[in-house]
Amino acid sequence: MRSYTSNSDAPPAADTAPRMTLRRRTVHALVALAVIFLVAEALCRFGAPRWVAIEAGREQEYRAAIAAAPPGAASAKRALIMGNSLLNEGVNLKSLRMQISDDINLQRVMIEDTRYFDWLYGTKKLLADGARPDLVILVNSPDQFIASTLRGDYTAYRMMRFRDVFAAGRRLSLSNTQMADLALSNLSAALGQRTNVRRRVMLAINPKLREMMPLLTARPEPQIAIADAVEVARQRLLEMQSVAAAYNARFILIIPPIADKTAPALTDAITEAGQQAGVTVLVPVHPTQLDRDDYADGYHLNAIGAKIFTDHLAEQLRNLAHDKTNPATP
Amino acid sequence: MLFDSPIYFVFLTLVVLVYWQLDTRQKKLFLLAGSYFFYGWWDWRFLGLIALSTIVDFYCAHLIVRSDDAGTRRRWLIVSLALNLGFLGYFKYCGFFVDSLAHLLTGMGVENPNLPLLNILLPPGISFYTFQAVAYIVDVYDRRLKPADSLTDYALFISLFPHLIAGPIQRPDHLLPQVQTPRRFDAEQFHNGVMLIVWGLFRKCVIADNCAMLADGAFSGKFGPPSIVVLAIGAYAFAWQIYGDFSGYSMIARGSANLLGYDFMVNFRQPYLATSLQDFWRRWHISLSTWLRDYLYIRLGGNRGTNIQTNRNLFLTMAIGGLWHGANWTYVVWGALHGIGLMIGRAILPNSDAGPSAASSWLQRYRLFGDTLGDWLKRLAVFHFVCLAWVFFRAANVQSAVEFLSGIAVWHWRPQFAGALILLAMFSLPLFAIDLLNERRQEEYPFEKAEHVWQVPSVAAVFAAIALVAGSGANAFIYFQF
Numbered sequence: 001m002r003s004y005t006s007n008s009d010a011p012p013a014a015d016t017a018p019r020m021t022l023r024r025r026t027v028h029a030l031v032a033l034a035v036i037f038l039v040a041e042a043l044c045r046f047g048a049p050r051w052v053a054i055e056a057g058r059e060q061e062y063r064a065a066i067a068a069a070p071p072g073a074a075s076a077k078r079a080l081i082m083g084n085s086l087l088n089e090g091v092n093l094k095s096l097r098m099q100i101s102d103d104i105n106l107q108r109v110m111i112e113d114t115r116y117f118d119w120l121y122g123t124k125k126l127l128a129d130g131a132r133p134d135l136v137i138l139v140n141s142p143d144q145f146i147a148s149t150l151r152g153d154y155t156a157y158r159m160m161r162f163r164d165v166f167a168a169g170r171r172l173s174l175s176n177t178q179m180a181d182l183a184l185s186n187l188s189a190a191l192g193q194r195t196n197v198r199r200r201v202m203l204a205i206n207p208k209l210r211e212m213m214p215l216l217t218a219r220p221e222p223q224i225a226i227a228d229a230v231e232v233a234r235q236r237l238l239e240m241q242s243v244a245a246a247y248n249a250r251f252i253l254i255i256p257p258i259a260d261k262t263a264p265a266l267t268d269a270i271t272e273a274g275q276q277a278g279v280t281v282l283v284p285v286h287p288t289q290l291d292r293d294d295y296a297d298g299y300h301l302n303a304i305g306a307k308i309f310t311d312h313l314a315e316q317l318r319n320l321a322h323d324k325t326n327p328a329t330p
Numbered sequence: 331m332l333f334d335s336p337i338y339f340v341f342l343t344l345v346v347l348v349y350w351q352l353d354t355r356q357k358k359l360f361l362l363a364g365s366y367f368f369y370g371w372w373d374w375r376f377l378g379l380i381a382l383s384t385i386v387d388f389y390c391a392h393l394i395v396r397s398d399d400a401g402t403r404r405r406w407l408i409v410s411l412a413l414n415l416g417f418l419g420y421f422k423y424c425g426f427f428v429d430s431l432a433h434l435l436t437g438m439g440v441e442n443p444n445l446p447l448l449n450i451l452l453p454p455g456i457s458f459y460t461f462q463a464v465a466y467i468v469d470v471y472d473r474r475l476k477p478a479d480s481l482t483d484y485a486l487f488i489s490l491f492p493h494l495i496a497g498p499i500q501r502p503d504h505l506l507p508q509v510q511t512p513r514r515f516d517a518e519q520f521h522n523g524v525m526l527i528v529w530g531l532f533r534k535c536v537i538a539d540n541c542a543m544l545a546d547g548a549f550s551g552k553f554g555p556p557s558i559v560v561l562a563i564g565a566y567a568f569a570w571q572i573y574g575d576f577s578g579y580s581m582i583a584r585g586s587a588n589l590l591g592y593d594f595m596v597n598f599r600q601p602y603l604a605t606s607l608q609d610f611w612r613r614w615h616i617s618l619s620t621w622l623r624d625y626l627y628i629r630l631g632g633n634r635g636t637n638i639q640t641n642r643n644l645f646l647t648m649a650i651g652g653l654w655h656g657a658n659w660t661y662v663v664w665g666a667l668h669g670i671g672l673m674i675g676r677a678i679l680p681n682s683d684a685g686p687s688a689a690s691s692w693l694q695r696y697r698l699f700g701d702t703l704g705d706w707l708k709r710l711a712v713f714h715f716v717c718l719a720w721v722f723f724r725a726a727n728v729q730s731a732v733e734f735l736s737g738i739a740v741w742h743w744r745p746q747f748a749g750a751l752i753l754l755a756m757f758s759l760p761l762f763a764i765d766l767l768n769e770r771r772q773e774e775y776p777f778e779k780a781e782h783v784w785q786v787p788s789v790a791a792v793f794a795a796i797a798l799v800a801g802s803g804a805n806a807f808i809y810f811q812f
Contacts, residue, residue, distance in 0.1 A: 025782050026521040032790040033528070040797050176371050180337035191336055194800065201798045206756065208749030215746050216547045 037190065044189035044197070055196075058158070061109045066130040076105040077321060080131055082122065083139030083254075084114045089300035090256045091139070092310040099314035103321035104135070111151075111158065115144040116236055118151050121168060122159035123240065127247045136244040139254045142266030143222040146232045148172060153185040157192020214297070221262050226269050233273035241279045252280045252320070256309060259298045263287040280320065284312035331371050333582040334534050341368070346589045354512040358482050361490065361590065368491040369454070376453035379417060380489060386413050387463050388484045391470040391477035403471060410467045418460045421452055426657030455495040457654055459488055461621055466502040468625060475502050483509045492586040496579055498597040498617035505592070513591030522778075523588030525789060529775040530581030532792045533761065537574030539801025540757045541567045544750055549724055549734065554744065556737025563750050564734065565717040568724045570758040573602065576615065581775070596774065600765040602716070605708040607671045610716060622651045641676070645669035655723070660731060664722040671715055 049059040065080055081087065088110050097106050109126065111118070119138050127136075138145075150156075150172060156165060165186050169179030185192040203209055224232070237253060244251040253274065255267050264287045274281030285308060292298070294305030301309055331338040345364050352360055370377050390410035394403045466487070469475035478484035487509050493500055547553050548564030580597035587594045597617050604610035611619045627647040633640040645666065652665015696703040718735070725731035767776050777784045 025785060026517060026524055028782070028786045029521070029524055029528075029789050032786055033524075033793050036790060036793050036797065177331050177335050177337055180331075180340075181335050184336045184340070188336075190797070194797070197797070198799055198801070202753075205799075206749060206752050208752055210749075212746040212749035212753070215552050216543060 040190040041188060044193045048189070048193060052200075055193075058109075058111060061107075062126075062158075065107050065109050065126055076101070076103055077134040078132065079104045079106050079135035079137055079317075080109065080126065080133035080249075081106055081137040081139065081254075082109045082119055082126075084110065084144070085112045085300060086141055086144075086256045086258070087139040088112070089296065090306050090309050091313060092306050095307075096310050096314050096317075099311070100317050100321070103318050107133070111154075113151050114155065114159075115147040115149060115151070116140060117147075117149065117168060117172065118155045118159055120236075120240065120243065121155070121161070121164045123243050124164060125159055125161050127243070127249075128161060132247065133249050135252055136240070136249045137252045137254060138240065139256055141258045141260075142229075142233075142255060142263060142270050143258075143260070145236065145253065145255075145270060146222065146224060146229050146266070150182075153181070153192050153195055156182040156185040157189060160186055162186050221260065222266065226265055229266055229269040230273045230276070233270040234277045237270075237274055237277040237279040237281070241277070250280075252282060254282045254284065254313065257285050257287040257290050257294075257301070257305075259287070259290070259292060259295050282313070282316050282320075284316050285309050331368060333579055333586075334531060342586055342589070349590060350515055357513060358486055358509070362482060362486050365486070365489040365491040365494060369489065369494055372454040372495070373451070375451075376456075379453055379456075380459060381485075383414060383417060383459075383463060384485045384488050385481070386410060387467055387488075388478065388481050391467055391484075394467075394471050395477055407467060407471045411464060414460045414463050414467075417453075418456055421456055423653075423657050430659075458497045458499055459494065461499050461618075461625075461654075462493075462502075463488060465499070465621060465625060466506075469502050475506070478506060478510070480510075490587070490592065492583040492590075492592075493594060496576075496583075498580055498583060498594050499621050500594060500617070501621075504595060508592050516591065519588045519591065519593070523585040525775055525778065525785070526581045526585030526588065528585075528789050528792055528796075530578040530583075530585060531796050533574040533578030533581065535578075535796050535800035537757050537761045538571045538578060540753065540799070541571035541574065543801060544754055545571050545724065547750070549726075549730075553747070553750065554742065555740075556734050557740040557742035558738055559741075559743060559747050559751075561721075561734060561737040563747070563754060564724075565721055566758065567754055568720050569602070569713075569717045570754075570761060572720065572723070573598075574757075574761055600769045602713050602762070603709055603765055603769050604712050605705050607668065607675045607712055607715065610712055611668075611672070618651065618654075622647050626650060641673045644672050644676070648672065659728050660722045660725055663728055663731070664719050667719045667722065671719075 048055040050056060081091075087108070093106070093108055100106065109122070111122075114122070119140070123136060123138075150168060160168065160182075162183065165183045166179060168174075169182060174182070181191075222229075237251070240253070241251040253270070255270060257263065257267075267283055267287055271281050271283055290301075290305055290308070294301060294308065296302040296305075331341055341364075345361075349357055349360060349364075366377060366381075369380060387410050390406045393406045397403050397406070466475070466484075470477045478487065483506070487500070487502065487506050490500075490505070490509070544563055544567035548560050548567065553560045553563060577598040584594045584596070595617055597615060599613040599616070601610055601614035604613050627643055630643040630646060631639055632643060635643075646669070648665045648669030649662055650665070652661040652663070652668070655661040655664070721735055722728065722731045725734060764776055768774065771779065773779055777788045780788075
């Protein structure tokens with residue numbers, strides 16, 4: 001080992017030939033590192049959306065959302081429905097589309113493990129990128145809607161505009177390092193997707209992780225007083241409404257049921273916040289209306305639960321579309 | 331700026347590129363400005379604190395040297411120590427002592443002791459730069475070191491960014507002469523720096539961050555109530571997490587310094603291959619253990635007194651060393667356990683000179699990876715003692731640590747533990763193998779002395795591993811909180 005602990009003697013002088021070799025070695029090592037990074041960047045940016053099914057699906061949904069209004073009934077409203085795995089597992093999209101096709105033309109954007117702030121900035125980006133829905137619909141559980149976290153690198157990469165990164169950082173009291181990392185993740189696909197890549201590689205190496213991960217990712221129950229939850233939700237509903245209104249759209253929050261002790265009270269709190277803010281909050285199925293048997297894992301609905309929820313949601317959306325008192329109704 | 335964050339590498343690249351274009355004086359000023367920027371990036375409010383401490387120590391050292399009067403010299407030494415240790419005491423320990431006093435009074439029956447509730451922010455790196463400043467002023471006082479002629483040199487010695495936040499704690503006689511002499515580009519040193527950074531990132535992002543997931547799960551109760559399996563997952567995972575984390579950090583710090591033409595002392599030498607606790611402390615956090623030895627243990631009397639005095643000095647040094655890590659009784663217990671372990675080691679080791687018994691000669695006969703079975707048994711014993719002590723280091727409080735350890739008598743198996751144990755093996759065994767290789771070849775990282783043809787592919791493979799299986803970036807370096 002070259003280093004020492006107790007003196008500052010200069011290392012012995014190397015002669016010129018080994019120095020050149022070392023310089024070449026260093027250059028080769030640095031070039032190797034740069035090439036690996038560039039290959040990773042290219043694979044994540046151009047390869048993943050084509051070859052990785054989940055990424056391809058997200059890319060397709062995003063492009064469809066920002067494209068011109070898809071074909072549908074002439075009088076149908078264009079709606080953008082956004083959410084996470086609760087939307088994916090709890091809403092049978094095909095069935096919902098069929099049930100409301102005369103009134104609403106639905107376009108979905110789904111990204112797992114996302115919450116309020118992910119979608120606040122995600123909505124801004126979607127609208128700025130060209131999405132022009134009449135209705136902006138967010139599907140979030142009560143705890144997700146009042147949570148003050150970001151998914152992280154992936155949100156920065158896929159769901160944020162560069163200028164929103166710093167606003168988000170200030171709002172969430174992120175450190176300078178966290179903020180800068182978000183900014184770099186916004187620019188680099190390799191950095192933005194590193195958590196996803198890692199998850200896939202780890203599961204491929206150790207399939208038993210699939211059993212273990214739910215233990216580690218168990219959600220802590222939200223620790224918030226109901227009065228505070230009402231106020232936080234009211235402000236967030238107003239904020240989302242103003243983002244949507246800037247593009248002549250109307251914001252709707254849909255609260256899906258989850259089997260959580262705090263869910264009923266928080267669902268009621270957010271409904272109350274919606275009434276106070278004048279923003280529509282739909283609760284197609286209250287958490288108290290479902291049994292444990294309607295859930296796949298205590299959080300996501302199973303096929304039976306999803307059918308109940310989808311049918312109720314379709315009915316409420318149809319009613320909403322026919323509600324002539326609503327300024328956004330055609 | 332965390333050393334494993336992308337922004338650190340943007341910063342480091344810019345600093346290195348500009349730095350080598352400058353002349354000696356410009357280099358120092360640029361590096362000083364860069365180091366203060368680096369510190370201010372953490373929290374600009376504490377820049378004044380480090381600047382004040384630097385200026386006072388610089389002038390105190392000169393006032394000590396200028397005077398031949400023992401009383402005057404002693405006075406300036408006390409001024410400097412009071413300032414440094416006062417800052418450390420206030421920012422790091424004030425809340426802890428007030429809190430402990432409140433608990434004590436409550437325990438004695440005083441209702442609502444009404445002590446002020448202190449919520450003091452801890453300046454980043456204060457424990458590290460304070461120890462470095464104390465070493466400087468004490469060495470000057472002892473006439474072992476000539477004080478820095480220039481405030482810029484001294485300020486750079488204290489604040490050089492690769493060691494500023496979490497060490498390695500640099501000795502004045504090692505780093506100050508480097509600051510004072512022109513830094514010349516050395517291809518070997520630069521190459522070594524790149525390698526150290528890549529291998530350090532591997533230790534932190536691949537080993538430590540993945541083990542952290544398991545340790546956090548076990549200690550937070552996500553694996554269920556304490557049982558021997560949960561204890562094993564938690565203690566082993568944390569042992570490899572903290573080792574990968576801090577040794578990785580130290581390698582990145584040393585590598586970053588090398589890119590700037592500086593050499594920092596080695597901080598880790600395969601600590602889990604130690605055959606005694608004394609050996610462990612010669613291999614673990616060497617910059618702290620040697621600091622504690624030179625500036626605390628020896629000053630308390632070291633091993634010059636009676637056996638009881640030596641044991642007392644050992645115990646005190648380790649307990650204070652424990653408290654240095656953080657304002658929590660868990661660290662004191664951790665240090666005290668190591669102190670007791672060292673005392674027991676002192677009592678046992680001399681007896682081993684009495685000649686090998688039949689059992690030990692049998693253990694010396696068989697060899698594994700070049701070492702005797704006896705050595706491996708000693709390593710196993712030391713490793714498990716260290717793991718046991720880590721439980722106190724990691725737990726939120728002493729009570730939680732005791733509850734966690736009580737799981738040793740409980741057997742409970744869940745199918746999910748299989749995934750956790752496989753994950754633990756996946757990320758601890760590679761570091762163990764790397765340590766064996768490094769120990770055998772006397773290298774700091776694999777293939778350090780190997781041919782070019784081995785080095786570039788190895789560094790590329792390590793970088794690819796970082797890209798593919800690096801753990802969550804949400805884990806700050808453990809020692810950054812100290």
